[in-house]
Amino acid sequence: MSVSSSSLPPSAIVSRLRAAGCVFAEDEAELLISAARTPAGLAAMVDRRVAGLPLEHVLGWAEFRGLRIAVDPGVFVPRRRTEFLVGRAAALARPGAVVVDLCCGSGALGAALVTAVGRADLYATDIDPAAVLCARRNVAAVGGEVYEGDLYDPLPAALRGRVDVLLANVPYVPTEEMALLPPEAREHEARVALDGGTDGLDVLRRVTAQAAVWLAPGGHLLFETSRRQAAAAVRTVTRDGLVPQVATSDELDATVVVATRPVLRDAPAGQDGSRT
Structure with a gap:
């Protein structure tokens, strides 16, 4: 279940991500919104990404050859x-x-x-x-x-x-x-x-x-x-x-x-x- 986009406007998320240097801000915003379960959870995820954590560590997974691979904090992210x-x-x-x-x-x-x-x-x-x-x-x-x-x-x-x-x-x-x-x-x-x-x-x-x-x-x-x-x-x-x-x-x-x-x-x- 994803959090309602009305709780934190996607445009605001995109703006924050872009300001932090995220090249694919729109795509990342969509992933974060889909992954979040609550408005507070979404805000926390955005904060972690803006602070520089890899997107995969924030989401808890990385896509690799069509698989969703669990990636914990500190673990090497598959390229x-x-x-x-x-x-x-x-x-x-x-x-x-x-x-x-x-x-x-x-x-x-x-x-x-x-x-x-x-x-x-x-x-x-x-x-x-x-x-x-x-x-x-x-x-x-x-x-x-x-x-x-x-x-x-x-x-x-x-x-x-x-x-x-x-x-x-x-x-x-x-x-x-x-x-x-x-x-x-x-x-x-x-x-x-x-x-x-x-x-x-x-x-x-x-x-x-x-x-x-x-x-x-x-x-x-x-x-x-x-x-x-x-x-x-x-x-x-x-x-x-x-x-x-x-x-x-x-x-x-x-x-x-x-x-x-x-x-x-x-x-x-x-x-x-x-x-x-």
Whole structure:
């Protein structure tokens, strides 16, 4: 149930949002009015948005690949450009695939992938307790499990060598560039979800170092990076025994690396019966 628009004129809400720098003030006003249950609740939501909180934190949800993903205060908000990563993963996954979502945040990527594939075994991890609590709501909706801990550490050991699709939306903002992020992200999302270290690739290197251990032969690791970091990311992937491909979307300004664990086949036998 939405609050009556007569309680707080939409035009006044739009004016306040626009004055606060909201580019899509009309659309945001409509969402806030639809979400509010009382006039007081609407006023409070508008106040929080004007104060700089991300719209998704004010609403309590974000739209991601057609899903309404719960997003709690302080939790990383899934970006629209990351829909490109999920689309690439969906093209590679088969029904019944084993999927792992590292640095899962709200769990949006894993939930969207399972929804796209139709059926998959989903396991997600995050080091941030707030993110884990949030992700459990989204991941439970598609029958998955969420674990609290650092990258692979909390995953069931039985998954080693069995993962078909490994999603890793790792932080990749270089530390010295954190101050350049929009205030919405810098001030209201967990730093651990944004800061990728000196060159932005610290967490990625830790992911790729163990990826081949967890991936099934022919399995795929997918992660997002910036275009200028892509070459260094590819070198990291190659060093750790995976075969990389880079995909880009100009529309979404997205760059995704797909890194595949090679399928090793027996070499042909020589004339003396030995392997060559």
